[in-house]
Structure formats: C-alpha cells, structure tokens
Amino acid sequence: MRYRPLASAGVVTALVLALEVSCRAGLLKKSTIIPPSDMAASLWDLLASGVYSHAILLTLGNVAIASGISIAGGFVAGVAIHASAFFRRGIEPYLSAYYAVPTFIFYPVFVVLFGVGSGAIVAIAVMLAIVAMITATLNGMDRIPRVLTRTARVLRMPRLRAALLVQLPATTPYLFTGVRLSIAYAFIGVIASEFILSGDGLGYAIAYAYNNFENRTMYGLMLLIVVVVSVVNASLDILDRRLQARLRA
Amino acid sequence: MDGLEYAARLSGVTRVYGTASGPGSLHALGPVDLDLRLGEFFSVVGPSGCGKSTLLDVLAGLNPPSAGNAEFEGKPIRGVPDGIGVVFQEDASFPWLTVAANVAFGLRENGTDKAEIRRRVDYAIGFMGLTQFRDAYPAQLSGGMRQRVCIARTLVLQPRMILLDEPFGALDQQTRLLMGDELLRLWRETGATVLLITHSLDEAVMLSDRVGVMSARPGQFIDVIETGWPKDRDSRIVAAPRFGALNGRIWEKLRAETMKHMQTQGVAGP
Ligand SMILES: Nc1ncnc2c1ncn2[C@@H]1O[C@H](COP(=O)(O)OP(=O)(O)OP(=O)(O)O)[C@@H](O)[C@H]1O
Ligand SMILES: [Mg+2]
Numbered sequence: 171m172r173y174r175p176l177a178s179a180g181v182v183t184a185l186v187l188a189l190e191v192s193c194r195a196g197l198l199k200k201s202t203i204i205p206p207s208d209m210a211a212s213l214w215d216l217l218a219s220g221v222y223s224h225a226i227l228l229t230l231g232n233v234a235i236a237s238g239i240s241i242a243g244g245f246v247a248g249v250a251i252h253a254s255a256f257f258r259r260g261i262e263p264y265l266s267a268y269y270a271v272p273t274f275i276f277y278p279v280f281v282v283l284f285g286v287g288s289g290a291i292v293a294i295a296v297m298l299a300i301v302a303m304i305t306a307t308l309n310g311m312d313r314i315p316r317v318l319t320r321t322a323r324v325l326r327m328p329r330l331r332a333a334l335l336v337q338l339p340a341t342t343p344y345l346f347t348g349v350r351l352s353i354a355y356a357f358i359g360v361i362a363s364e365f366i367l368s369g370d371g372l373g374y375a376i377a378y379a380y381n382n383f384e385n386r387t388m389y390g391l392m393l394l395i396v397v398v399v400s401v402v403n404a405s406l407d408i409l410d411r412r413l414q415a416r417l418r419a
Numbered sequence: 420m421d422g423l424e425y426a427a428r429l430s431g432v433t434r435v436y437g438t439a440s441g442p443g444s445l446h447a448l449g450p451v452d453l454d455l456r457l458g459e460f461f462s463v464v465g466p467s468g469c470g471k472s473t474l475l476d477v478l479a480g481l482n483p484p485s486a487g488n489a490e491f492e493g494k495p496i497r498g499v500p501d502g503i504g505v506v507f508q509e510d511a512s513f514p515w516l517t518v519a520a521n522v523a524f525g526l527r528e529n530g531t532d533k534a535e536i537r538r539r540v541d542y543a544i545g546f547m548g549l550t551q552f553r554d555a556y557p558a559q560l561s562g563g564m565r566q567r568v569c570i571a572r573t574l575v576l577q578p579r580m581i582l583l584d585e586p587f588g589a590l591d592q593q594t595r596l597l598m599g600d601e602l603l604r605l606w607r608e609t610g611a612t613v614l615l616i617t618h619s620l621d622e623a624v625m626l627s628d629r630v631g632v633m634s635a636r637p638g639q640f641i642d643v644i645e646t647g648w649p650k651d652r653d654s655r656i657v658a659a660p661r662f663g664a665l666n667g668r669i670w671e672k673l674r675a676e677t678m679k680h681m682q683t684q685g686v687a688g689p
Contacts, residue, residue, distance in 0.1 A: 317509040320481060324505045325525045325576075335528075339515045416556050417514045 204389050212390030213397075222375060222391070229360060229372040230398070232288055236295035236356040241349055243296070244303025251304065252311045265308075268301045273359070277367050291368060295359025299352040306348025310341030343417060350406050357399055423492060426580050426612035427478055429453040431487035433637075434473050446637040448473045450487060453631065453640065455580070455614060460606055462615045462623035464673060465633030466680035471616045472508060474638065475582050478614065479505050491580065504578030506586045508616075512557040512565045512572075519544065519553040522571045529576070543571040546605070563590045563598075574605060580612040587622070595619065596654040599626050603653060620673070624665045625657055632672045635679040642672045 186206045192198050193205035204212075216222050251258050273294060280290035314337050322332035364373025372391060379388035433449035448470030455461055465471050476482035477489050480499040489496040491503065512521050522543055526536045544553050547567040557565050566586050573581060583602075587595045599622055606613050617623050623630045624646060632642040646665055648656060656662055 315509070315511075317507050317511045318513065320507065321505075321511045323481060324479060324499055324503070325528055326499050326501065327528055331528070336513070339513070342515065417558055 201383075201385065204385055208386065209389040209393045212386045213393045216387060216390050217394075222372070225370065225372050225375045226394070228288070228370055229364065232292050232295065232360045232371065233353075233356050235288075236292045236299060236360060237353045239292070239296050240299035240303050240352040240356060244300045244348065244352065245307050245345065247300070248304045248307025248311065252308055258308075262308075265301060265305055273297045274362065274366065277363065286368070287370070291360055291363040291371070294363045295356045298359040299355035302351035302355055303348040306344050306351065307341070310344030310348075311337070313344065314340045343413060346406075346410055346413060350403075350410070353402065353406070354399075357395075357402075361395065423457055425454050425493075426457050426459075427453075427455040427489070427491045427496075427614075429474075429477065429484075429487065429489050432474075432477055432484040432489055433486040434470065434477060434482065435485040448477075448636075448638050449484075451639055455612055456628075458610055458612055459628045460603075460613045460615070460626055462617055462627040462630045463633060464617060464620060464623050464630060464669065465638055466635045466673070466677045467618070468680065469633045469636045469676070470638035471633065472584055474633075475505070475584050475614070475616060478580075479503055479582055481505075502579040504573035504576055504581045504611075506566070506569050506573050506581070506583040508584040508586075508588065510557075510562065510565050510569070512568045514557050517554050517556055518549055518560070518568050521557070521568050522549075522575055525572060525576045539575040539577075540571075543575045546574070547571045547601070563587070563594060566590075567598075570605075574609070577609065578611060580614070581606075581609075582614045584616045585618060586615075588618070595622060596625075596657070600654050602626060607650065620666050620669055621657060624662060624669065625652075625654060630665075630669060632669055633676070635676045635683070641676070642669075644669060 189198075189203070190205045190207060193200070193203060193208075251261060276297065277290065277294060280293040284290045284293055318336055318340055319332070322336040327335070360371070361373040364371035365377050366373075368374050372395060376388055376391045376395075379385075379391065430452050431450045432453075433451075434447050435444055436447055437444035451474065453474075463471055463474065473482065477484050478491070478496070480491075480496045480503070483497075491500045494500070513524065516524065519540055523536050523540045526539060531539075544550055547570060549564065549567060549571065552560060552564065557568065560568070570583075570586060587598050590598060602613070602615070603626060615623070615626060627646055628648070630644045630646065631640050632644070633639065634641045644665060647661075
C-alpha cells in the first residue's frame with residue numbers, strides 16, 4: 171500500500187481532537203483520562219522541572235545499550251549460525267518458536283546473575299531483541315544472489331574483502347529490518363521490565379505515578395514515551411525508504 | 420606470452436555434480452576437448468541444460484573439472500586465473516553502487532591509481548552508451564543496460580580472455596544485433612580471446628571465427644564450424660549468402676540434439 175503521511179497525520183489529529191472534546195465535555199472522567207492538551211502541558215512541566223531527567227537518561231541509555239548489544243550480537247550470531255548448515259538445522263525451529271516464550275519469566279535468573287538494576291533489565295531487553303536480528307541476518311545471507319558472490323571470486327577478491335564489500339552490502343536491506351525490530355523490542359523490554367520489576371527509570375516512574383493516583387504525571391510520562399518511540403521509528407523509516415528507493419526504484 | 424598459440428585448452432574435461440556416480444549425481448558436461456586460439460572469437464551453442472554454463476565455470480576457475488585438464492595460457496587452472504573476465508548469465512551489477520562505481524569496482528580492488536581508473540571508466544561507460552546514466556543506480560536501468568554495466572565492469576580490467584554467458588538473453592533481436600556489433604568492436608580493440616555462450620544461432624554465426632555445437636546433456640562438442648569471416652566484420656554480414664548456409668549447417672547438427680533434449684524433458688517432439 172502507498173504510504174500517505176498526510177492521511178496518517180489526519181487520523182491521529184482526528185483521534186486526539188475527539189479525545190480532547192470528550193474530556194472537556196465531561197464524557198470521560200478526569201480520574202480516568204485527562205485531555206491531550208493537559209498531557210502535553212504535563213509533559214512540558216515534567217521536562218522543565220528536571221525531576222525525571224535521571225529516569226529519562228537511564229531508560230534511554232538502557233535501550234541504547236540493549237539495542238547495540240542485540241544488533242551487534244545478533245549479527246555475529248547470525249553469521250556464525252549461517253556458517254554451519256548442521257548447527258542451523260538444529261537451532262532454526264527454536265528461533266522461529268522463540269517469540270512464543272514470555273521472556274519476562276526469566277527475570278529472576280537475570281537478577282541472580284546481574285543483581286537488581288540496569289544489568290538485569292538490559293539482559294531481558296537483549297533476550298527479547300536479539301533473535302529478531304539473528305533471524306534478519308540469516309534471511310539476508312540466504313538472499314545474497316549467488317552471482318554476486320561469484321563476481322567477487324572472478325575479481326579475485328580475498329574472502330574477507332568480498333564479505334565486507336559485496337556480501338554485506340547485499341544483505342543491508344534485510345539487516346536494516348532487523349535493526350528496526352531490535353530497537354522496538356529493546357524499548358518494550360526495557361520499559362516493561364522497569365514497569366514490573368524495577369525501582370528506577372521511566373517505566374518505574376509511570377508505575378509509581380499510577381499507584382499514587384498522579385494521573386497528570388502518569389499521562390505526561392506516557393506521552394513522552396510515545397513521542398520518543400515515534401520519533402525514533404519515523405527516523406528509521408525515512409532511512410529505510412531512502413535505502414529501498416535506491417535499491418529498487 | 421611469446422610463442423603461445425592457445426589462450427585456453429581443455430582436454431577430457433568432465434563435470435559431475437553431486438557425489439561421483441552416487442545417488443543424485445548428475446553428469447553435466449563432457450568429456451570435452453577444446454582449444455581456444457589466442458585472440459579468436461569462439462561461440463558455443465547447445466540445447467538448454469547441456470552444460471554450457473558449467474563449461475564456462477571450468478574455464479573461469481570457478482568450478483574444478485571432475486576429470487580432465489584445463490589450462491589457461493599454458494598453466495593449469497586452479498582457482499580464478501589472472502587475466503580472465505566473466506559476464507554472467509544473471510544480472511551481476513551491484514545494486515548499492517552507481518553505474519560509475521560499479522564499473523570502477525574491479526579497478527579499485529586491484530589498486531589501479533585514481534587518474535587511470537577515471538580514464539578507463541569514462542572510456543568504458545562511453546563505449547557501452549551509458550554516459551547519461553553514470554550516476555544512476557542499477558534499479559533505474561533496464562535489464563539490457565544493467566548487462567552493459569557488467570560488460571563495462573569486465574572490460575575496464577582489460578582481461579586477456581573474456582567469457583560471456585548469454586549476455587544479451589534479455590534483449591530483443593534488433594538490439595542484440597547492435598550489441599553484437601559493439602562486442603565485435605570491443606574484441607577488435609582489445610585483442611582479447613572471447614568465448615560467447617548464446618542460444619541465438621544468428622548471433623553465433625555473425626560474431627564468431629568458430630562456432631562450437633554442443634550435444635544434449637552431458638554436453639560434448641559434436642561439431643566446430645569455421646566461419647571464415649574477415650576480422651573487420653559487422654552485423655551486416657547477416658545478408659551474406661554464406662551466412663544462411665552456415666546457419667543451416669549448425670541447425671542441422673543442433674536440431675537432433677534439441678529434439679533429444681525435448682524428449683527427456685517430456686515435451687512432444689515434432
Ligand atoms: N551447482 C549445481 N549442482 C547440481 N547440478 C547443477 C549445478 N549447476 C548446474 N547443474 C545442472 O547441470 C546441468 C547443466 O547446467 P548448465 O547450467 O551448465 O547448463 P546450460 O547449458 O548453461 O543451461 P542453460 O541453457 O539453461 O543456461 C543442468 O542439468 C543443471 O541443472
Ligand atoms: Mg547457462
């Protein structure tokens with residue numbers, strides 16, 4: 171389907187307006203949900219106050235670390251699995267069934283291993299995110315056209331150079347899909363872990379506000395996460411479109 | 420290369436895919452004997468699946484023969500020898516590079532200096548009629564133009580032997596004739612030995628000094644025909660009276676083989 175940025179923006183605007191009107195008209199109780207304009211004002215206040223700066227940096231830092239580990243580790247693991255057809259046959263069924271397992275049940279194991287705090291949270295997020303990158307890497311390597319590898323051989327390129335200058339670029343579109351998924355999973359993993367299991371970060375701040383009936387703060391923080399995730403995703407999307415447009419005009 | 424008479428020689432070359440004579444093994448080629456004379460234009464025609472690409476792989480050092488000897492410039496072929504250029508049957512342009520970068524790729528890899536790269540790339544791009552597209556990406560080009568990018572990329576390396584596997588397969592007949600002229604021009608200018616695989620008899624007869632006719636799989640040469648054309652020929656020789664006679668002679672050989680191939684494929688013969 172063709173991408174229509176104006177239509178998408180229109181849908182969001184309409185929903186936000188509907189919510190705003192419903193709240194202002196008293197159709198929705200203030201204890202349930204606050205008007206979007208209030209959410210925005212709350213977001214502004216809590217950014218300006220600086221009270222949540224530490225939580226924001228901690229969460230984004232953990233997401234960045236988990237994404238980095240997942241992307242690099244998933245790529246290396248994917249290449250290694252691809253190298254052995256035997257190993258791959260053994261492991262592939264588990265990879266495809268992987269996301270049926272609720273990763274969060276392993277939190278106690280990670281707490282034992284890494285202690286309470288960022289270590290365990292990053293570990294959960296990596297567990298969630300890395301398999302998407304492994305799968306994307308395998309997929310990309312399967313789709314390297316044989317004729318390109320043969321071209322590298324005819325040009326008498328050493329294997330490592332051929333891998334870096336021919337095979338890697340040929341897999342880039344698939345790797346990029348893996349990168350996007352890994353970042354999305356890292357966000358889910360970090361924020362959900364903080365929410366349920368930790369005493370710090372944005373996820374925890376939302377849970378804390380919720381438990382203390384601080385609706386305004388809670389919605390402000392939620393809006394913050396939605397905005398950050400949307401900006402990250404939109405940037406990756408633009409990059410992806412540029413790449414695709416060039417590779418298959 | 421003083422005193423060298425042949426660019427490449429194959430003797431008793433056979434290629435079996437899969438475990439030798441085990442279950443699922445496939446005798447794709449040979450035994451084949453072939454002496455490619457230095458600087459000649461040699462075409463190979465044969466029914467589909469008879470092992471033409473396999474033959475090219477052996478000459479290019481991409482695929483070792485299961486039996487027999489293959490040599491290039493008097494030395495046994497082990498791995499891809501220096502001095503060989505290949506244009507594959509499939510599109511082999513790098514989609515992430517512009518036309519100019521594609522053409523320059525091999526030169527950058529072998530450490531040619533910048534000014535020389537520019538000179539050769541400009542020349543090859545002009546020669547192949549790609550000047551307008553030098554900054555375009557392959558995705559923006561037609562299949563035929565992408566194939567020209569691949570030819571240019573091979574050409575700039577100035578190989579002493581050029582192997583082409585149905586490079587014009589995607590083109591219409593008229594464009595093929597014109598591309599054939601380009602190929603002849605390229606061959607004359609470079610002095611390289613050319614081996615061209617084609618399924619067009621016209622193309623083979625028009626371009627070549629000699630045409631090798633292969634049998635159905637496992638492919639063997641059942642005839643090698645000297646055309647006797649002058650070196651400065653072009654596509655207009657299709658009007659020469661001998662053209663039809665040569666074409667007829669090749670078709671006579673090929674007809675029986677093609678029918679054999681069709682029967683093994685379960686297609687009803689005429
Ligand atoms: N890597 C391979 N492994 C197993 N069989 C192969 C392999 N490559 C080719 N073959 C088989 O060997 C036979 C000859 O193949 P080849 O590609 O050399 O034929 P061809 O004459 O080039 O065919 P076409 O006219 O379709 O290009 C075919 O039956 C093909 O299926
Ligand atoms: Mg072939």
